Amino acid sequence: MRRNVPIYLVALSVVAVMGYPSKGAAMDLDATPRMTVVYNDLTSARHFSSNAQNYTTLLLEDEKGILYVGARGAIFSLNSTNIADGSHHITECYNHVRLLQRLNATHLYACGTFAFHPLCTYIDTNKFTLPTHFEEGKEKCPYDPAHGYTGLIVDGSLYTATRYEFRSLPDIRRNRQQRILKTEESPLHWLNDADFVASVLVRESMGSYLGDDDKIYYFFTERAGEESASIFDKTQVPRVARVARVCKNDIGGKKILQRKWTSFMKARLACYIPYYEILKDVYSLNNGDWRSTVFYAAFSLSAQWRSMEVSAICRYNISEVRTAFQGTYMEYQDSSRKWSQYNGEVPAPRPGACINNRARKAGYNTSQDLPNSVLDFIKLHPLMYEEVKPVDGAPLLVKKNVIYTQVAVDRVRALDGKVYDMLFLGTGNGRIHKAVVLGSKVHIIEDIQVSRVPQPVETLIISKKQRSLYIGTRSGVLQLPLSNCRRYISCFDCILARDPYCGWDGEKCRELAETPERSRMIQDVLRGNMGCLNNSSQATPVQKNRTVLRGDDVLLPCEQTSNLARAMWLVNGTEVLTEDGQGHFRMGVDGLLLTGTQLEFSGEYQCYAEENGLQALVASYVLSVLPEQLVPQLSPTMPQQSWYSPSSANGDGKFIYIAVITVLGGLCFVLSVVLLYVSCLQKRKGKYSLGVPQASSVELQTVSSNCMGKGSPEEEEEDDLGIFPDGCLQIIPGEATTLSSPSKEAPPAPPPPPPPLPAEFTNGIPTLPNMLRKMNGNSYMLLRQNEEPCTSPLYNSFTEELSKILEKRKHTQLVEKLDESSV
Template sequence: MWGRLWPLLMSFLTATAVPGPSLRRPSRELDATPRMTIPYEELSGTRHFKGPAQNYSTLLLEEASARLLVGARGALFSLSAHDIGDGAHKEVSPWHLDHSEGLQLHPAPWDLNFLEMLPAFQSPLIHWEASPEMQSKCHQKGKNNQTECFNHVRFLQRFNATHLYACGTHAFQPLCAAIDAEAFTLPTNFEEGKEKCPYDPARGFTGLIIDGGLYTATRYEFRSIPDIRRSRHPHSLRTEEAPMHWLNDAEFIFSILVRESKASAVGDDDKIYYFFTERATEEGSGSFAQSRSSHRVARVARVCKGDLGGRKILQKKWTSFLKARLICHIPQYETLRGVCSLDADTSARTHFYAAFTLTTQWKTLEASAICRYDLTEVQTIFAGPYMEYQDGARRWGRYEGRVPEPRPGSCITDLLRSQGYNSSQDLPSLVLDFVKLHPLMARPVVPTRGRPLLLKRSVRYTHLTGTPVTTPAGPTYDLLFLGTADGWIHKAVVLGSGMHIIEETQVFKEPQSVENLVISPMQHSLYIGASSGVIQLPLSSCSRYRSCYDCILARDPYCGWDPSTHACMETTIANRTALIQDIERGNRGCESNRDTRPPPPTKTRSVLRGDDVLLPCDQPSNLARALWLLNGSMGLSDGQNGYRVGVDGLLVTDTQPEHSGNYGCYAEENGLRTLLASYSLTVRPATPAPAPQAPAMPGAQLAPDVRLLYLLAIAVLGGLCLILASSLLYVACLRGGRRGHRRKYSLGRASRAGGSAVQLQTVSGQCPGEEDEGDDGEGAGGLEGGCLQIIPGEGAPAPPPPPPPLPPAELTNGLVALPSRLRRMNGNSYVLLRQSNNGVPAGPCSFAEELSRILEKRKHTQLVEHLDESSV
């Protein structure tokens, strides 16, 4: 699917891309693969925190006090930055807020004895819940009482030396509070948060506290238009709404202060940069009031920190607001997801990294791209031509007229002060009118070198952060951590030609989106905020690499090979000058360092000819290619001579003697070859064991002439048996005629009260002592004489027979000799056998003798599992 669709999508660049350098680049060069994959079960050195709350998405790291402050749903936490899971958060505060009674602190309804057990210090937990009344009002407005009608802490920053400043959605009625940083307690009075915090926990939001002023960007109320505001300042400002909106349904991602005037002679030129997405207005037809286009684009905007607004025009509005298009790879199908900045304190080296999601309008293709933008390039775009709305064509076009002076959107610097412009309120009306109608720049901001640093298919990055790392050799590399929508962290180093993903780590067992990332160089830790909790992850795990080449191939700026200890060491704790690294190429430096590890032991395998055998070989690197050598020289390829090369090892099918030999499994990566496993395979001749044979007929294995003799003998014996049987039958018939009557086998039923009886007549007539009564005579039993009556036991009970004259003796197989009722056998019903002769059982007759012989014959056999009456 990718192979067919990607070239088609790339063709859009030539036809529809905005002006700028060509962004075309073969996708196969950009689809980076993480070198190592670390599943959740193999995590080491991580620490976890989960308190009595949810949605741990707001993080504030204070390196000086080694604290990590966390804002969640209905709570704030103060954790040890050294170990967030040290258990200090378990000291739960017994105070909670009751907003229904004047926002006062009241004891929680717990056992009062618990208060005496509390430590003297304050708990690192603040409960900040919305009252039940507020939640009920929120639910009545149609909001979700399972997710939205709570107090989601969205803003948490240092306000001054003694206090923190926090804001929460508070069930769609935002509140803000100044928190005592030392005691970590809420105040008794709160501030209205509608001008500072979003009402909706799902809305995009970004905020900064700069010199006591609060700079925020979001949609503040249900019917308000998203804008950028400054509050808690003598001059409160916001963006313009008429005659056109400067912002169109904007979702804000990130903001950062860049001190461009630091150590500069141009004066107060510090700026705040905002990154967001909004509906495009410059593409297609539109109007001043609202764009009809549903296409969203990425933007970067800026305002001056020293802006005071206009005197008559743009009163309490920004006079320095400008915005520009931000593109990465495929402008029509990219969505901005996350931004981070590095070296913001030095404007000459400030640069930004942005994560985009690339999705087609049919949603058949999804990928993520990482682009880098240098501040100097952004400044160049804001110094370039403007866009304007052309009434005649009812579209946006490049402004070709004269630009007034001082340049619209500029900050007030020492140069402008020398010209008499001491603040933005002194700017001419012509300049302010131009700013009002020309907020958009004509050229887009394109990534460094005109192309993405990384393209990763089937991954959605949600957040990213980075830090510069100086290596022992001197160069400094940017190390990025990228969070995904399913709970993974990609660690990548930025190289001159792109990005190398060092490893991917599954930090959450259950898939969930990474909501925030914060790096602590002092603690050498990465803090990850998500819905279920906070994870502390070490920035590097160099001990995972066991050899010099493995350490070099990782290309981790934090890791280097120490020749003296023969171990991969952290650059932060080891002798930095002696460590070996090769970040750029990743394959040099280990030539003179002998590997002290013993080679892998040779394992023996012995199989029968024709069998299949698997030789396992685990490749620790996803970038390595498995190379199999037979007897040290012959390379094995997949599908050749019964060999199948896979990710799990080498499968040899239908083994033959020529498959015997010594097999070596190598990892071939970046020009280096490392032995991983060694096998000695022996293929033995097949000697199958004799199969069990069924009993054969006599003569089956004899010669043909002997077999013929056996067949003739069997035929003669068969003929003799037939003659003997005929003779016996003839004698029996003669004997029956002499007795004066003949009997036939007859099977019939006679009615009885409560059941039915089956009559079985014998051929030979009477038992000893039996008198003939004629064919139609009836005995005392009401049945024909000489009959054997069988009554099924499942029917209605029959009249009990007279007791036998003598107690019956036991046969050898445990059955009573000729009983009136046979015992239940294997779960079958009792069956009544009675020979009727005037109702009195007679002694043993031919039938009884035959039955006895049958039972005697079966005494050594196992009874049938489910014997039925017909078999008896």
């Protein structure tokens, strides 16, 4: 893949220069949002969440003021005015809810995955309870929540598109009232590993003089099979964005294409880089007439561009889509296994077209009346040669380092009488880009963080009545106002934002929808720099004083609220400050840094925010640079003051010198006393005194039998110290006893030793160091051990002997209530 990156970059350049010539697209490459709003600043946001997860299916009924939310294991009914103000919910509703649509005036229709066995049901909206009976959902809902899915209920019929079963291919189906229809699977697959993202109903029958039928458009991404699909890399199978179309009243063929679509057609949806785009989401809107329908689509680069993260937004007119479906067909070539343009004869009536007045005059009232030649042609030619190109032949927006996952669009009429499209773009890391479409380009107004933890935005819905945006994520639902004009504190801010929702009324920035009287309001969406007078700008900031010594550094902060603004500094109101060659002035995003200040740097510093030809004062400072020495320097010829005479300076030096010597002498004396005391302790028979012995409440003396009553009289005298002559041990748990100093009285004689232990408990310990051991929290003092081996009949290791003694501890207990860990 790395070696193909240069090829992709060259192809990108060729496409950008030749295929899609647009100055607007070049200007908007990696467009910067004007303002950044962090999560903690969302004061007007409302949240809803519960124990459920994956709040990905939203259904808004704006007139009733209800927002239905389908999550994992629950369905909620929320107040659309304030989603945090209580809720009604249904639990135990079959895992991931994928479909939630209004069926009739009293019921909703819902489907869920139900652990890879989809189920559907009817929900009474008045009672909001689940019935006891569920329908089989294999033909209506995907078995896996990770599969792409889209569904619509149109005039009582359910139109869905997904992969329905584990071994099945992606399919577009119609269920319920009308006859069940599917796409053709053989000999050619109409869909090639398709991943569906959206479906849209267009009422083309309304006002049609041709008597046309309504159509459902499906948007998806699939593997490309065209001959030109692998122009960059022959080893890769690229994926391509598609739009498909079916007629609402299609009932399939009579003998050919029985229970199959006779109106299925698909075309490529081009945006930025042909054959290397992944469709993420599609949103449609119109002005009440289907002829004004516009589709906004969000794209990202395909897997071949692993080293780049780019998203694009394209806009398509319904007229361009209809033109593509009325163009030339493609056919599959067995020799090359690719699709190429079809140049042969096309039968009549036109294959794939809906039944209209012309077909009815020819005797074809339904799709079952179509001749076999037409049905055979449709079966082998579902793909169109013409591609659907975006408006102006180029994308509206290209943004690097971001993945757009959702798109929602609102239309707003501004003060100038023009209608602007407002885009709300959800990203893969939990942010919303609010933008306005200005002709052939996009201006991003705000970058809003809507999730504290980065997570993809799954669903976006706009409420015109509540003037709110509802955002569905894995962790919950968020309600945001479409505009927050209070965020713009000055006229310049309000005008430069170019927000069609907001206008300046002379005192503050207000929402147009909340202001009946608009005669005095100011707004400039198209240019963003007209209308504000000097006296209507923000109030003059408070002037601050800064005082530094010569040679020090000082930072003069100048915070810019706009990411598009550039800081401009003035000195004493006239001189434009620029960075000098010596590096004394350094301008940054946070302010002006002055290094190595000089006396001539003193003066008034003013920071202006310059954006789109406008300037606004942001910060003002008065800087005072003082000399390095605050006291006056007198020349040698001038008379010296008494407080600064040389004799006084010499006397101060002598005093400091004597004080230092005295302190050091005292420290040496203290160290000498400590060392003398430690030396005296070491001379007491060469041993340390461990302090006053503390008698242990319980003692257990375990002595080997072969060590009893042996040794010379001198050795017997040493028994008072607990030492046995021939390398045996006396182990005393608890506090270790200490050896008394010769000048003190000897401790009382220890109690007589216990009777000899049986031979099975005797042991010989050949080599153990003279050290203090700790076992089970008790201290043990090892008193002495000879280097000669003990002549014990049973020779075991010290660990084995202790284990035996612990196991048979009851035979060696001399005192009642012994410590459990004593040995």
